[in-house]
Amino acid sequence: MTTVADSSLDFVRLRDLLGASAGRFDVDHVAVCDSTNTRLLERAQRGSGSGTVLVADAQTAGRGRRGRTWVSAPGSSLSFSLLWRFPAAQRLEGLSLAVGLAIVRGLGKLGATGLALKWPNDIWLNGRKLGGVLVEVAQGARGEWATVIGIGLNLRAQPEWVEQIAQPFAALDELSQQAPDREAVLAAILEALLEVLTQFSSHGFVAFVDGWMSYHALLGADVSVEQHGLKRYGRCGAVDALGRLTVDTPEGEMHVFGGEVSLRAT
Numbered sequence: 080m081t082t083v084a085d086s087s088l089d090f091v092r093l094r095d096l097l098g099a100s101a102g103r104f105d106v107d108h109v110a111v112c113d114s115t116n117t118r119l120l121e122r123a124q125r126g127s128g129s130g131t132v133l134v135a136d137a138q139t140a141g142r143g144r145r146g147r148t149w150v151s152a153p154g155s156s157l158s159f160s161l162l163w164r165f166p167a168a169q170r171l172e173g174l175s176l177a178v179g180l181a182i183v184r185g186l187g188k189l190g191a192t193g194l195a196l197k198w199p200n201d202i203w204l205n206g207r208k209l210g211g212v213l214v215e216v217a218q219g220a221r222g223e224w225a226t227v228i229g230i231g232l233n234l235r236a237q238p239e240w241v242e243q244i245a246q247p248f249a250a251l252d253e254l255s256q257q258a259p260d261r262e263a264v265l266a267a268i269l270e271a272l273l274e275v276l277t278q279f280s281s282h283g284f285v286a287f288v289d290g291w292m293s294y295h296a297l298l299g300a301d302v303s304v305e306q307h308g309l310k311r312y313g314r315c316g317a318v319d320a321l322g323r324l325t326v327d328t329p330e331g332e333m334h335v336f337g338g339e340v341s342l343r344a345t
């Protein structure tokens with residue numbers, strides 16, 4: 080693991096926490112950047128390898144799904160991206176869902192309870208948004224995939240978030256006054272990601288369907304699904320082997336892919 084001098088991220092502690100997995104990651108930290116995803120997409124172009132991680136205290140242009148802005152506050156959030164490469168033949172459907180599962184598994188190892196996954200890739204705590212995943216993909220000259228897995232999590236709630244965040248949010252400090260520090264959360268998630276991404280390479284999302292279903296926040300709920308300006312209503316069902324969401328509507332069963340889709344409980 081690379082260490083960067085003069086950083087507020089405790090690299091020695093992070094390496095200790097990662098133990099045997101430390102050698103699989105090359106972690107870098109910056110106080111501020113536009114977006115860790117943007118920076119890693121650039122590094123991917125320059126040939127950086129799987130396991131490259133960039134953590135930022137603050138982002139000036141943090142990105143969320145569906146063109147949204149992602150707000151992160153120094154000391155109160157964990158914002159990082161991980162570069163992971165896959166061969167050209169790899170099917171990537173469901174990757175962001177598998178990443179969500181890795182996050183709840185990692186946080187579960189730290190003792191967090193009340194976690195759920197809101198399809199496609201929101202992390203919920205006690206029914207409110209704790210964090211999110213933005214996976215972006217670039218393809219190399221021979222068709223190989225460079226995926227940038229961006230993760231944002233709220234560690235300690237800040238009063239100003241009430242005005243800045245347009246939906247009910249949660250932060251890890253509501254589980255205990257002493258919210259786990261960034262290093263502990265980062266190490267737990269990276270370890271879980273290592274396991275999940277390795278398994279995903281061999282089997283794809285099908286290996287995670289049961290695991291994902293055990294955290295499915297909206298299973299059986301009445302929902303609306305909005306895609307390409309069209310809103311439909313139905314009952315939320317299971318995810319399938321490609322990570323698509325099944326929704327029973329009066330017109331029949333829909334299989335909804337992720338991407339530019341909005342799912343809401345009604």
Ligand code: BTN
Pocket residue numbers: 113114115116117138140141142143144145147149157158159160200201210211212213229230231
């Ligand atoms: C969402 O829920 O809409 C996804 C949020 C993803 C935010 C993370 S923070 C680190 C990485 N860099 C970004 O610009 N976005 C992701």
